[in-house]
Amino acid sequence: xxxxxxxxxxxxxxxxxxxxxxxxxxxxxxxxxxxxxxxxxxxxxxxxxxxxxxxxxxxxxxxxxxxxxxxxxxxxxxxxxxxxxxxxxxxxxxxxxxxxxxxxxxxxxxxxxxxxxxxxxxxxxxxxxxxxxxxxxxxxxxxxxxxxxxxxxxxxxxxxxxxxxxxxxxxxxxxxxxxxxxxxxxxxxxxxxxxxxxxxxxxxxxxxxxxxxxxxxxxxxxxxxxxxxxxxxxxxxxxxxxxxxxxxxxxxxxxxxxxxxxxxxxxxxxxxxxxxxxxxxxxxxxxxxxxxxxxxxxxxxxxxxxxxxxxxxxxxxxxxxxxxxxxxxxxxxxxxxxxxxxxxxxxxxxxxxxxxxxxxxxxxxxxxxxxxxxxxxxxxxxxxxxxxxxxxxxxxxxxxxxxxxxxxxxxxxx
Numbered sequence: 001x002x003x004x005x006x007x008x009x010x011x012x013x014x015x016x017x018x019x020x021x022x023x024x025x026x027x028x029x030x031x032x033x034x035x036x037x038x039x040x041x042x043x044x045x046x047x048x049x050x051x052x053x054x055x056x057x058x059x060x061x062x063x064x065x066x067x068x069x070x071x072x073x074x075x076x077x078x079x080x081x082x083x084x085x086x087x088x089x090x091x092x093x094x095x096x097x098x099x100x101x102x103x104x105x106x107x108x109x110x111x112x113x114x115x116x117x118x119x120x121x122x123x124x125x126x127x128x129x130x131x132x133x134x135x136x137x138x139x140x141x142x143x144x145x146x147x148x149x150x151x152x153x154x155x156x157x158x159x160x161x162x163x164x165x166x167x168x169x170x171x172x173x174x175x176x177x178x179x180x181x182x183x184x185x186x187x188x189x190x191x192x193x194x195x196x197x198x199x200x201x202x203x204x205x206x207x208x209x210x211x212x213x214x215x216x217x218x219x220x221x222x223x224x225x226x227x228x229x230x231x232x233x234x235x236x237x238x239x240x241x242x243x244x245x246x247x248x249x250x251x252x253x254x255x256x257x258x259x260x261x262x263x264x265x266x267x268x269x270x271x272x273x274x275x276x277x278x279x280x281x282x283x284x285x286x287x288x289x290x291x292x293x294x295x296x297x298x299x300x301x302x303x304x305x306x307x308x309x310x311x312x313x314x315x316x317x318x319x320x321x322x323x324x325x326x327x328x329x330x331x332x333x334x335x336x337x338x339x340x341x342x343x344x345x346x347x348x349x350x351x352x353x354x355x356x357x358x359x360x361x362x363x364x365x366x367x368x369x370x371x372x373x374x375x376x377x378x379x380x381x382x383x384x385x386x387x388x389x390x391x392x393x394x395x396x397x398x399x400x401x402x403x404x405x406x407x408x409x410x411x412x413x414x
Contacts, residue, residue: 022051022069026094028111030183036206038188039171039181040109042085044074051076053085055184058156058170060385062184065333079329080290081185082320087111102319107188117172124153124173125195132229132237133203133221137161139360140243142235146201146223147386148193155180157191158385159205162238162361164288168385182207185287193223200224240393243379244364245357252372253279253355255313257341260324260331265339267372271309276404277368278310281353283346284330285317286362292381293334295394296365300338303401307370310338313353315346367400369407376400 026042041056044067051067053076065079074094076085087096092112099106131146145160153173157180158165169191171180178193189207196202201223224234246253256266267277280296282289300310320326321342331340343352353359356366361379369375378397382390 022074022089022094025056025114026111027114028094028109030098030107030109030188032107032188032207036188036190038183038190038207040111040183041114042111057182057184058168058385060168060383065329078185080284080326080333082284082326082329083186085109101325119153122153122173124150126150127155127178127193127195127201130226131201131223132226132234133159133223134229134234135221139163140358141238143229143237144221145237145389146203147389149387155193156385157193158383159191160237160382160386160389162240162243162380163286164291164363164380164382165386165389167287167383185290186285187287196222199228238379240379241376241396243361244359244377246355246366246374246377247357248355249373251355253277253366253368253374255279255311255341255343255353257313257343257352259339259341260328265311265341274307274370276303276308276370276401278308278401279366279368280310280312280363281315281343281349281356281359281365282312282363283315284320284327285346288381288383289363290330290334291383292363292365293330293336295381295397297335297337299397299401300336303405304338306405308401308405312336312338312340313343314340315343315349315352318345321345365397367404369404371407375404 023044023046026044028040029037030040031037043054043056044051046052046067049068049070051069051074052064053067054061054063064076067076072089074087074089082101083099084101085096085098087094094111096109097106098109127148128150129148131148133144133146134142135144136142139162141162146157147160148155148157155172155178156168156170158168166189167182167187169180169182169189171178176194180191180193182189187208189205192204194202203221203223204218205221206218224232252267254267256264258264296310314327316327324342349359363381364377364379366374367376382393384390
């Protein structure tokens with residue numbers, strides 16, 4: 001018995017030591033392609049075999065759903081994205097891969113314990129503020145916003161588009177330019193910002209989910225301070241409230257799809273009668289949908305008892321349609337209690353939501369009154385990276401809901 005107890009004690013001690021030896025901040029790189037290597041910042045915590053991990057981008061965190069240490073091996077699962085990090089600790093270096101569980105991509109990465117970088121002491125140009133990026137996107141946009149915050153040599157930025165923002169890109173000023181990056185969820189991006197003599201910014205954006213060019217191919221852009229953009233009469237970014245509309249505002253908004261358990265849910269069901277309904281076109285593959293989901297969950301908790309329903313129309317990859325593995329993890333991660341309907345594949349969105357006009361932003365949310373009609377549409381969703389724009393978007397959701405709750409039913413549902 002003593003030998004068994006001693007063995008169990010040593011096993012626990014070894015397990016705890018393994019976790020303690022791997023916790024803390026780790027920095028390194030991930031090789032996204034032959035031409036792109038992106039900085040990685042990972043924070044590990046925990047005890048025993050259980051470890052929690054989070055990718056760090058400025059103040060933004062992308063946490064794991066579970067993690068485990070076994071000997072010198074580390075596994076972190078990000079189930080809401082269907083992604084896994086697997087690495088081995090050897091000679092003070094964590095080496096491994098981060099990729100999709102279905103084999104869609106796998107990025108080799110190498111991380112070492114964090115070492116604080118000393119400031120270079122060089123004079124750094126001031127670039128904080130709101131900038132306008134003239135561009136023609138595939139979604140009909142004529143301009144993006146670049147939002148920058150800066151503290152000395154360090155800066156954080158995000159590019160705000162009709163879908164939402166790129167997440168926080170964080171980095172510092174070196175050799176005449178700011179080099180900022182984001183790694184985590186499904187995004188791996190680098191943004192180089194070079195101040196130009198005329199006061200504009202030369203941008204070089206490269207990575208995945210950039211919405212400015214093909215993945216892995218650099219996109220060159222120019223940003224102008226918002227006040228200068230007005231003087232130059234440059235195009236304005238799209239209005240999130242007018243980008244998407246409905247073809248006939250006098251027709252009740254219709255949906256009828258199965259939920260994740262196969263139960264058919266339709267707009268004509270009694271639970272929606274005389275209710276304010278938010279219909280959210282979304283997908284668990286979409287980074288900005290991950291930004292929106294916890295906020296919708298909080299709105300549902302706050303307003304459901306006052307007569308508000310939320311319905312997600314989820315569009316997925318073909319493989320996910322078969323298993324719903326990522327979607328179920330998505331729902332669990334964000335504590336979603338409202339109806340989540342499996343509407344089809346991404347390519348079917350126009351066929352399945354035929355009443356929408358110019359529906360091409362993920363996510364898009366339709367605000368439906370007690371009369372069954374669409375009264376407002378909001379495209380995209382922001383993260384905390386967008387600061388005042390994020391607060392404005394959330395305030396707009398609340399204002400729409402409060403306004404619709406205050407209205408009386410005007411027509412019977414059809």
